[in-house]
Amino acid sequence: MTLRFKRYVAIGDSSTEGLQDPDGAGGYRGWANRLAERVAQAQGGLLYANLGVRGKRSRDIREEQLGPALAMKPDFATVFAGSNDILERGFDAGKLRAELGCMMGTLVGGKAVVLTFTLPDLTGVMPIGRYLAPRVRAMNDTIREAAASTGARLIDFAAYSVGSDPRLWSEDRFHVNAEGHARIAAALAQALGLPGTDDAWQQPLPGRSARSRWTRMAESWSWYRHYLLDHFWPGSPVEGQCHPKRPRLEAVHPSDGFESQ
Numbered sequence: 466m467t468l469r470f471k472r473y474v475a476i477g478d479s480s481t482e483g484l485q486d487p488d489g490a491g492g493y494r495g496w497a498n499r500l501a502e503r504v505a506q507a508q509g510g511l512l513y514a515n516l517g518v519r520g521k522r523s524r525d526i527r528e529e530q531l532g533p534a535l536a537m538k539p540d541f542a543t544v545f546a547g548s549n550d551i552l553e554r555g556f557d558a559g560k561l562r563a564e565l566g567c568m569m570g571t572l573v574g575g576k577a578v579v580l581t582f583t584l585p586d587l588t589g590v591m592p593i594g595r596y597l598a599p600r601v602r603a604m605n606d607t608i609r610e611a612a613a614s615t616g617a618r619l620i621d622f623a624a625y626s627v628g629s630d631p632r633l634w635s636e637d638r639f640h641v642n643a644e645g646h647a648r649i650a651a652a653l654a655q656a657l658g659l660p661g662t663d664d665a666w667q668q669p670l671p672g673r674s675a676r677s678r679w680t681r682m683a684e685s686w687s688w689y690r691h692y693l694l695d696h697f698w699p700g701s702p703v704e705g706q707c708h709p710k711r712p713r714l715e716a717v718h719p720s721d722g723f724e725s726q
Contacts, residue, residue: 481517585628
């Protein structure tokens with residue numbers, strides 16, 4: 466039996482905000498918006514808020530977003546945090562585990578169905594993927610542990626090789642592109658048991674011709690020049706957006722229209 470939801474609240478960082486999935490109106494759509502639309506289509510409507518803000522670490526999300534989320538009394542929530550934590554020099558998996566456990570546990574305790582997910586292997590996605598791999602594995606372990614201990618539902622993207630296909634990632638390699646966001650939304654929709662969902666999101670993309678070593682080196686150099694400093698230099702654009710895009714519950718209709726509440 467498919468669950469019905471009245472209020473969906475998404476908390477997290479730039480992934481939840483929807484970066485690199487343009488909405489055509491100067492903002493971002495993202496997997497959370499796409500998921501809200503699918504839920505609304507399946508049940509005839511939904512109230513939805515998105516508190517995700519780029520650049521936020523897990524502690525920031527707990528301190529700034531959890532309280533407002535609880536005040537909306539969601540019966541459905543998504544929690545994704547940790548991708549900015551692993552970029553910190555002093556990354557501490559234990560602290561991340563505590564933050565995730567608090568957020569997921571509090572929302573589940575408030576009678577919300579909570580969804581979360583892991584990151585895929587980034588080794589072949591970005592030039593520093595090999596360096597980040599141990600941290601990604603540690604992050605994924607903490608997400609799995611937090612979900613298991615709180616009763617949150619887990620989609621383990623790390624178990625599917627398709628998530629590591631660079632064609633699902635934007636040029637900055639830190640965020641998935643529109644197709645990547647669509648696949649995340651499809652996976653979460655399947656986890657909710659929405660009508661018409663299947664495992665097509667797991668399927669690999671069609672094969673592509675091999676790139677030369679020089680092409681790969683040129684792409685890596687361009688990435689270092691144009692994107693790496695954006696994530697490690699103080700005051701970078703990644704941390705420039707300070708306000709959530711949907712701070713209040715708004716109605717999502719099957720026609721994908723929005724109406725403030």
